[in-house]
Amino acid sequence: MKILVCLKRVPETTEVDLQITSDGKDIKRDQLVYSLNEWDSYALEEAVRIKEAREAQVTVLTVGEPDAQDVLRRGLAMGADEAIHIQDPQLLGSDPWVLAKVIQRAVGDQRFDLILTGARSGDEGWGQVGVNLAELLGMPHATLVTRVEWDQDRIKVFRELEGGLEEVLAMTLPALLTIQTGINEPRYVSITRIRKVRNMEIQLKGLADLGLSAGEVGASGSRIQVESLSLPPLGKQARILTGKGEELASQLIEIIKSKGGIGI
Amino acid sequence: MSGIWVLAEHREGSLREITFEMLAKGRELALQQGVPLVCLLLGNQISEMAKDLQSQADQVWTLEGACLEHFHSETYQAVLAELWSQGPPLAALIGHTAQGMELTPALSVALNIPLITDCLDVSISQESLRCVRQIYNGKIQSVTVTTSGPPFLVTCRPGSWAWPSPPAPPGQLKVLGLSLPEEPDYKHFIQYLYQENEAVDITQADILVSIGRGIEAVENISLAQELADLLGGVVSCSRPVADWKWLPKGRQVGCSGKTVRPKIYLALGISGAFQHQIGMKGSETIIAVNKDPKAPIFQVADYGIIGDLFQVVPALIEKIKENPLK
Numbered sequence: 001m002k003i004l005v006c007l008k009r010v011p012e013t014t015e016v017d018l019q020i021t022s023d024g025k026d027i028k029r030d031q032l033v034y035s036l037n038e039w040d041s042y043a044l045e046e047a048v049r050i051k052e053a054r055e056a057q058v059t060v061l062t063v064g065e066p067d068a069q070d071v072l073r074r075g076l077a078m079g080a081d082e083a084i085h086i087q088d089p090q091l092l093g094s095d096p097w098v099l100a101k102v103i104q105r106a107v108g109d110q111r112f113d114l115i116l117t118g119a120r121s122g123d124e125g126w127g128q129v130g131v132n133l134a135e136l137l138g139m140p141h142a143t144l145v146t147r148v149e150w151d152q153d154r155i156k157v158f159r160e161l162e163g164g165l166e167e168v169l170a171m172t173l174p175a176l177l178t179i180q181t182g183i184n185e186p187r188y189v190s191i192t193r194i195r196k197v198r199n200m201e202i203q204l205k206g207l208a209d210l211g212l213s214a215g216e217v218g219a220s221g222s223r224i225q226v227e228s229l230s231l232p233p234l235g236k237q238a239r240i241l242t243g244k245g246e247e248l249a250s251q252l253i254e255i256i257k258s259k260g261g262i263g264i
Numbered sequence: 265m266s267g268i269w270v271l272a273e274h275r276e277g278s279l280r281e282i283t284f285e286m287l288a289k290g291r292e293l294a295l296q297q298g299v300p301l302v303c304l305l306l307g308n309q310i311s312e313m314a315k316d317l318q319s320q321a322d323q324v325w326t327l328e329g330a331c332l333e334h335f336h337s338e339t340y341q342a343v344l345a346e347l348w349s350q351g352p353p354l355a356a357l358i359g360h361t362a363q364g365m366e367l368t369p370a371l372s373v374a375l376n377i378p379l380i381t382d383c384l385d386v387s388i389s390q391e392s393l394r395c396v397r398q399i400y401n402g403k404i405q406s407v408t409v410t411t412s413g414p415p416f417l418v419t420c421r422p423g424s425w426a427w428p429s430p431p432a433p434p435g436q437l438k439v440l441g442l443s444l445p446e447e448p449d450y451k452h453f454i455q456y457l458y459q460e461n462e463a464v465d466i467t468q469a470d471i472l473v474s475i476g477r478g479i480e481a482v483e484n485i486s487l488a489q490e491l492a493d494l495l496g497g498v499v500s501c502s503r504p505v506a507d508w509k510w511l512p513k514g515r516q517v518g519c520s521g522k523t524v525r526p527k528i529y530l531a532l533g534i535s536g537a538f539q540h541q542i543g544m545k546g547s548e549t550i551i552a553v554n555k556d557p558k559a560p561i562f563q564v565a566d567y568g569i570i571g572d573l574f575q576v577v578p579a580l581i582e583k584i585k586e587n588p589l590k
Contacts, residue, residue, distance in 0.1 A: 011400075013400045013401045013403055014401065014477070014535055014556065014559075015555060015556040015559075016403075016556075016558075017557075017558055018400055018403045018404055018558070020404070027400065027404060096369075097372070097373065097378075097379070100373070119365075122400075122401065123399065123400055124399050124400075124406075125382060125397075125399055126381050126382070127360075127365050127369070127381055127382065128369040128372075128379065128381055129369075130369075131365075131366070131368075131369035131370050132369045132370070132372070132373050134370065135369070135370040135373035135374055136373055140338075140448070140450045140451045141337075141366075141370065142366070142451070143362070143365050143366045144362055144365065144366075156454070158457065159362065159366070160362060160520050161275075161362040161456075161520075162280075162361065162362060162519055162520060163519075163520070163521075163522070163523070164458070164459035164513065164514070164516075164520070164521055164522065165275075165456055165457070165458060165459070166456070166457040166459075167362075167453070167455075167456055167457070168453075168454040168455050168456075168457055169451055169452060169453060169454060170451075170452040170454055171450060171451050171452070172449070172450045175450075175451075181503065181504075181507045182503070182506065182507030182508075182509075185508070185509070222411065223378035223410060223411055223412045223413070224378050224379070224380050224408055224409065224410050224411065225408065225409060225411055226406050226407070226408050227394070227406075227407045227408065227409045228406070228407045229404050229405065229406050229407075230404075230405050230406075230407075231403075231404065231405065232398055232402065232403070232404070232405040232560075232563075233405070234563065235563030235564055236563065236564065236566075237562065237563060238550075238552060238562045238563075238565035238566060238567055238568030239566065239567050239568070240562075240567075240568045240569070240570060241567055241568065241569050245575055245576070245579035246579055246583065248569060248571075248576060248579065249576070249579040249580045249582070249583035250583060252551065252567075252569075252576075252580055253580070253583060253584065253587075255549070255551065255567055256471075256495065256528055256551075259527060259528055259548065259549040260470075260527050260528075260548075
């Protein structure tokens with residue numbers, strides 16, 4: 001079985017004070033720490049588990065700047081057999097549909113039985129590329145997958161709906177699944193393991209290799225574009241309590257009491 | 265272009281709130297553009313739902329058949345594509361939900377139509393769709409525009425718009441003369457799966473001590489439990505804690521978990537992604553403790569402490585122990 005996992009390198013944003021660039025179109029990136037998109041780490045783990053359980057060849061793929069090869073190294077360290085890095089300055093500003101076309105070209109006539117992507121990314125969060133890719137490849141898909149059960153080449157796919165409800169689908173391969181967090185517990189990958197794969201080849205592909213022209217990608221090939229970024233409008237905003245530990249605790253207790261929480 | 269379309273979302277015989285939210289926004293867009301608001305309802309035994317929708321749209325177009333009993337992306341896609349080929353709308357609004365996320369990106373490729381997903385606001389000006397989105401964990405707002413079209417496809421974030429719209433004359437009902445699609449063999453609906461009942465029902469608690477990523481380690485949950493015990497409350501959580509299996513899924517508050525409305529919701533180390541907010545913003549009083557002053561939770565909380573929960577919570581526990589509450 002051949003499995004493809006699509007990975008994205010994204011900036012970490014929790015406990016980070018994000019700033020917007022002067023042209024208003026991007027966030028300031030120089031101080032940011034990047035890592036593998038959280039949803040993709042679950043997709044990658046799922047692929048490696050399938051490989052361990054039932055023999056598969058796993059290919060990891062990313063589209064991005066030179067530094068994006070970090071996520072491919074991580075994939076290789078976790079057990080992927082091959083890595084493809086699509087890299088071209090012209091790709092900057094591509095919308096999700098263009099990215100899906102780019103990946104479709106990179107897949108070419110390789111027949112993957114299973115393609116896994118994250119259900120969405122933690123940066124722009126379109127939630128589009130995976131399903132766009134499935135449609136471009138003419139492959140059945142399921143999104144927000146929280147469990148996969150195998151019966152030979154048939155799979156039972158559990159999708160997360162709202163309010164604690166799930167939906168169970170019977171699917172055959174080939175298929176593309178977009179993976180929801182919590183499907184598994186991604187393993188820890190040590191720096192030593194990542195160092196061990198530093199000499200493994202990463203296939204680099206540019207636009208020419210994919211048979212795409214500059215006009216078909218980037219902002220010019222896209223059908224949607226980000227016009228401007230801003231800080232979100234302030235909501236009702238919490239009244240911020242300040243003070244030392246004990247003092248804060250007293251304030252909190254008073255609030256809890258007055259709001260009918262305790263002892264009344 | 266024949267109007268603004270809203271795709272009705274329903275499950276097990278009931279319309280979902282997102283349908284009415286989109287109809288409210290759809291009404292606004294339709295008035296502004298001088299086009300009719302059309303609600304599309306695909307399902308089985310849908311006459312009651314169709315009636316409810318007539319009060320909210322100029323036209324309700326229905327297609328009924330056993331194969332449409334439950335949502336399936338491919339049957340929906342086949343119907344929408346055929347309808348589209350008979351005359352597309354100016355824009356079609358679909359929920360950014362488990363249904364819409366499964367359907368819409370595929371539909372946009374099949375129809376070759378631009379799609380903007382997960383929108384909090386939508387407007388149309390000069391032949392372009394302009395959408396407000398929130399990205400990077402809700403820390404940045406973006407305006408995203410289409411550079412081709414119309415027509416347009418857009419998926420809408422649940423909870424973005426107030427409903428219902430003011431009363432209007434009941435809309436016209438039209439039964440679509442389309443062929444009924446079949447569910448393909450390669451992707452077949454088997455069943456819905458309900459969550460197993462939890463011993464602890466977080467929706468019944470007056471006080472919830474809710475923990476998020478900031479709890480850092482499974483051992484630290486005992487700290488939240490101790491506080492909850494002292495307050496006579498229950499421990500709940502945000503998504504990561506359930507994803508890591510530190511607490512059962514039944515304790516998860518949010519869009520894919522439970523919706524809670526306790527008297528007091530104490531959010532400890534929860535950043536407050538919108539999926540979480542959907543499940544707790546109806547709480548009477550929200551108190552948030554978080555190290556990150558820019559965490560979105562402070563935008564919905566009534567009271568906030570910018571600080572480390574591992575300092576705040578032990579101090580609180582100690583204080584309550586000194587002066588027992590009852």
